[in-house]
Amino acid sequence: MKYDHLLTEVGERFVGTIMLNRPDQLNTFTSQLAAELLDALKAMDRDSNVRVILLKGAGRAFCAGIDVHELAGKTTIEYRRWIEHMEQPLVAIATMSKPVIAQVQGVAAANGMGLVAAADLAIAAENCKMGLTAINVGLNCVGPILPVARCVGRKKALELLLYGNLIKAPEALALGLVNRIVAAEDLEGEALVWAEDLARRSPLAIQIAKRAFYAAEDMDYFRQFDLMNEAFARLCSTDDAKEGVSAFFEKRKPVWQER
Numbered sequence: 001m002k003y004d005h006l007l008t009e010v011g012e013r014f015v016g017t018i019m020l021n022r023p024d025q026l027n028t029f030t031s032q033l034a035a036e037l038l039d040a041l042k043a044m045d046r047d048s049n050v051r052v053i054l055l056k057g058a059g060r061a062f063c064a065g066i067d068v069h070e071l072a073g074k075t076t077i078e079y080r081r082w083i084e085h086m087e088q089p090l091v092a093i094a095t096m097s098k099p100v101i102a103q104v105q106g107v108a109a110a111n112g113m114g115l116v117a118a119a120d121l122a123i124a125a126e127n128c129k130m131g132l133t134a135i136n137v138g139l140n141c142v143g144p145i146l147p148v149a150r151c152v153g154r155k156k157a158l159e160l161l162l163y164g165n166l167i168k169a170p171e172a173l174a175l176g177l178v179n180r181i182v183a184a185e186d187l188e189g190e191a192l193v194w195a196e197d198l199a200r201r202s203p204l205a206i207q208i209a210k211r212a213f214y215a216a217e218d219m220d221y222f223r224q225f226d227l228m229n230e231a232f233a234r235l236c237s238t239d240d241a242k243e244g245v246s247a248f249f250e251k252r253k254p255v256w257q258e259r
Helices: 030-047 074-094 112-118 134-135 144-154 156-165 171-176 185-201 203-216 221-236 239-249
Strands: 006-011 015-020 051-055 100-104 107-109 121-125 130-133 180-181
Touching: 006 030, 006 074, 015 030, 015 185, 030 074, 051 185, 074 112, 100 112, 100 185, 107 112, 112 121, 112 130, 112 144, 121 171, 121 185, 134 156, 144 156, 171 180, 180 185, 203 221, 203 239
Parallel strands: 015 051, 051 100, 100 121, 107 130, 121 180
Antiparallel strands: 006 015
16 A cells, blocks of 8 residues: 555565655654554554564654654643644554564654654664754653653653653663664664564464563563463464474474464
């Protein structure tokens, strides 16, 4: 499907790419971009040719937040509906079966930082910066702070929310906001290699692991074990689990059947 504000592609090695494509506006969210991104994520989650989704931005920034040109002239109820619409892609990632990797360059601010934190994994250029910057214009990032807080913890999350400072890539790595940082000139290639590496693993095992992880996240400790053990038992009964073990003993590459 073609989009006005996104570019999408499905590669030969089971990696689907979604690129935010408003480079002149630093890939800021509009209502249309939010709707398109949600649709593209769901479409790739359904696509049997996609095992891993790589999410990136065109131009010099990953995403600089929400386009403030849409801000004025709404009632309180309209603002509520509008901001919920903008945040739907962030929420959707946790409900999807397939892992989403954020590829981050330049700036990831406000809703853009929330998108990085909401992604299952993230790889960033060593010169990128990110922050919950809305406080600097009299607003706040109380939606994006939720996935950010799950990465960094309460006190650091509140500091990011209340001060609105941009942090550099090494600090983002130390805080758990990104998994890896690489040289800016290597980001494109390294992100694709990393995504393709993940796509070589059992799709069923990855999907069951992701679903179980998010389902267990807010449970008490003992219920988490119950859920995870049930997920493991279901996985063990699949053809792919049997194929993976057989391939290990036979010293060959597994052929995943996704069942």
